[in-house]
Amino acid sequence: MVGVFRRSISFPNKTPVKPSLSHHVRSISLPCRSHPLIFQLKDQIANLHSWSLNSDSHTAAWICDGLNHLKTVHNHLDDILNLPQTRDSLRHHPHWIDKLLEHFLRFVDVYGIFQTLILSLKEEHSAAQVAMRRKDEEKIALYVKSRKRLARQMAKLVSTVQKKTKIAEQGQAGVTADLAAVIEEVIGVTTTVSLALFNGISESFGTKKITWKWTRLDSVTKKVKKSAEEEKKGIQEFREIGSENLRELKKKGKEETKIAMKKMRDLEDWISDIENGSQRVFRSLISARVSLLNALSQQQEHKN
Template sequence: MASYHARSNSLPSRPHPVIPEFEEQLCRLRAFEAVSSSASTSISNKLNGLEDLLDCVDRLLVLPLNQQALSEEKHQKWVDQILDGSLRLVDVCNIAKDALSQTNESNQLLQSVIRRRRSSAAEFSSEVKKFLTSRKVVKKAMHKAIDDLKAIEINPINKDNGTTAIVSMLREVQEITHTVFKSLLSFISGPKPPSKSFISNILRSNRIEEESQLNEFARVDAALKKSDSMHVENAQNQLEELELCIQDLEQGLETLFRRLIKTRVSLLNILNH
């Protein structure tokens, strides 16, 4: 990636130490996105990396030269788009948090039924149906949020038109944030089921291998759809793993949510001065 200070007159000839750090964090996030993985640790790494990237942004926004550049009239269009995009990302973050909370609540209720040894098969079956119904609602919300993100156009900036480095950097942050959130939403919703004709033509060994590659959400979905007295123990193990996964994601999202709000407030304060 080209160095930011080489293409901008807004930053000193000797780059601020946070600029190389910003570029390193951005490259790391892009590397995470380039690797396809269904592991929850992959999503957690992306959320943590995004938080570190936004921390760099916050430190860049306190620099007087960057504040002056963002307040210039010629950059108003770009800054307005960045602010609008940041609000949308805050909304998506809230949607993901609500989805995790809803899933975890259903998860805990179902685990409670399983742990009560005196629970009837009918009670267990009823709670499974409630869980799967809740998952359908969550999946629908995730797919809609993904479509909404895809509909948000992030216009590229011509770096030769005098646009300052900080504006370009903010746009790149917004772009990678969109990408990370799409990965997160897809992770929560799980993969779309293949067609029935495809399922009927694959071998059982392939199905087992395919299920082993599913993430915690999708494994629970698969376990409960075929749950009976023989599969209850397996379902409980999957639910416990999902609960730990959700706790980890909720913690990362909550921290990221606060960081997104802080960055947005910093931008608003710069424009209001």
């Protein structure tokens, strides 16, 4: 009799473990790789750094070039601030936005004041040209006084721009290092261009006094050198029309008066160019600040 053998089937005691797959968890903040707009903004900031290095010749054209670059920088920043991912990132940090808004409000204020001052200068400068043609020394003297007053007002704008407000630390989740760093750089170049503009006009029209007292020869030499250095300060075209060019018109010859008149006409054109450039910067500053306010309002809406 043949035995019956049962067939047995064995199963492994443990189920095979699937190999773990390496994967990357995506952040809810801005992507690790910078947005192309940030790279474009960095290029524009680099242009302004190069511009500031060419400051040996402080001309009106140099100032206008800086204002044009600055307007482009703020336009690029505004584009970045309006990106959905940027707004989503910023709305988590209202305190940080508040600090940025303080900076932008200060810039908006000083450029608003500058617009009023430069418009007043244009009107007084036009009146001074009429006075020069008529050789009205009394009105010319009033123009010289108004320029000194403008220099003092420009010096106040310089002090306002130089006030530093610390921006809150950006090391919280949601605000990338690239975004925070590039905004810091925008504030830095805005300060640089603004100081070049306001200081330039202040130094051009300010009173340069050197007191001469009995002193040692080396001290006199130092004062002479200091005086020469002072003469180089300011904006070249503004500096060329000094008080000495405007006073005692009746004693000046026909050719000398003609040269002074031409310089005044050229300066009028440069004043208009600077006014237009600063006005474009003013508008771009307002636009960027509105974008920041929109990000803050979104954060408040999400809270509610």
